[in-house]
Amino acid sequence: MFKKLVGIEPLELISSANKKLESFTETLILHEDQPSSAAEIVKRIGDADGVLLSHRSNLGRDILEQCPNIKYIGMCCSLYSPESANVDILYANSKGIIVKGVRDYGDEGVVEYVISELVRCLHGIGHKSDGSIRKPWSTIPREITGLKVGIVGLGKSGGMIADALRFLGAEISYFARSEKEAATAKGYRFLPLKQLLSENEVIICCLNKNTILLHEEEFEHLGNRKILFNTGLSPAWDAAPFEKWYKGDNAVYCDTLGALGNASILKHPNVNCLQVSTGRTQQAFVRLSEKVLANITNYFKKQ
Structure with missing residues (x-):
């Protein structure tokens, strides 16, 4: 179980998934607005050992270096390769941080x-x-x-x-x-x-x-x-x-x-x-939620 799990921005998960997240952590904090800066992201993460984010924010080395308690990063968005990710996966992995994303939901x-x-x-x-x-x-x-x-x-x-x-x-x-x-x-x-x-x-x-x-x-x-x-x-x-x-x-x-x-x-x-992501459908949010929860479940099974 996480000591503190933080969603640093809106995650587009269905309400039942947000409820399920409570079972994975002693303290759950889900922010409903977008962080305005890297400093704000660091502040939101604080001493959390679990972090969730969407595609809108970046977790680069500069941020990760200031958040030494992180053990798990859950990307509530597509992850195809470290090079295309909005998380510095190579640096995170070098520090023992597990990074999981999802694919094929939209x-x-x-x-x-x-x-x-x-x-x-x-x-x-x-x-x-x-x-x-x-x-x-x-x-x-x-x-x-x-x-x-x-x-x-x-x-x-x-x-x-x-x-x-x-x-x-x-x-x-x-x-x-x-x-x-x-x-x-x-x-x-x-x-x-x-x-x-x-x-x-x-x-x-x-x-x-x-x-x-x-x-x-x-x-x-x-x-x-x-x-x-x-x-x-x-x-x-x-x-x-x-x-x-x-x-x-x-x-x-x-x-x-x-x-x-x-x-x-x-x-x-x-x-x-269209200036609209056509993959963002009602059904896609359900698939996204299921995969994010499955990633966390599998993470704890391996601990």
């Missing part, structure tokens, strides 16, 4: 977002960012049937998007670190990145945070009259060649501003950004 909402926006684009439903009426992508409405779609990053969410689009009749190819046997069994083609960009009309980037694969040469292979989705937490591209590309006869779709990377282009007619 993917279903992202899949629905991609399908929804792609259908609206192909059929010409709704309005563009500049307020003009959207016209069908190919003059007359089209189905997803027969659409050539390339997935960049075939992890959990990329795989789910691929499966959903295949169900609707799309032809799927993908680029990943290596060819995936399960994807090949489904009939998905593994292609080098530049070939993938050239051969597909729709490209969907499903990459880890701070992973950039689309540089100037990649945009040259992508070419014109293409639809580009980014479902990651940060841009999958270099800013300069992307700016040149989206101003062509193309369309780009991101749910969050973090994925788009530039608020100044929100009004461009080729840019479509």
Whole structure:
């Protein structure tokens, strides 16, 4: 049991999960507002041996050095790699601090977002960012049937998007670190990145945070009259060649501003950004809560 467990910011856990947290600690403190500075985070942690946080705050070495009692850090958000995390995991581990995050709790909402926006684009439903009426992508409405779609990053969410689009009749190819046997069994083609960009009309980037694969040469292979989705937490591209590309006869779709990377282009007619995380659904909060609690339970089982 923790002596003191502190949630340093709003955690987006369901109420029953917050109640369950009480059983893991002698003292539970859950802050409902965002800390204004690193000094405020240190103050909130104090002598706590357990800390919970979301993706909004950073626990760097400078903070961890001032909080020597921490034994466990629970990230109530996605953790894919130490490099992309908002916690200095390598330093924490060097001090014997266990850091646990979660994965795959908001993917279903992202899949629905991609399908929804792609259908609206192909059929010409709704309005563009500049307020003009959207016209069908190919003059007359089209189905997803027969659409050539390339997935960049075939992890959990990329795989789910691929499966959903295949169900609707799309032809799927993908680029990943290596060819995936399960994807090949489904009939998905593994292609080098530049070939993938050239051969597909729709490209969907499903990459880890701070992973950039689309540089100037990649945009040259992508070419014109293409639809580009980014479902990651940060841009999958270099800013300069992307700016040149989206101003062509193309369309780009991101749910969050973090994925788009530039608020100044929100009004461009080729840019479509909801400025809302489509993975933040009612069901996602339940899955998040269950995984956060499971991480703490497993931590104590190993003590």
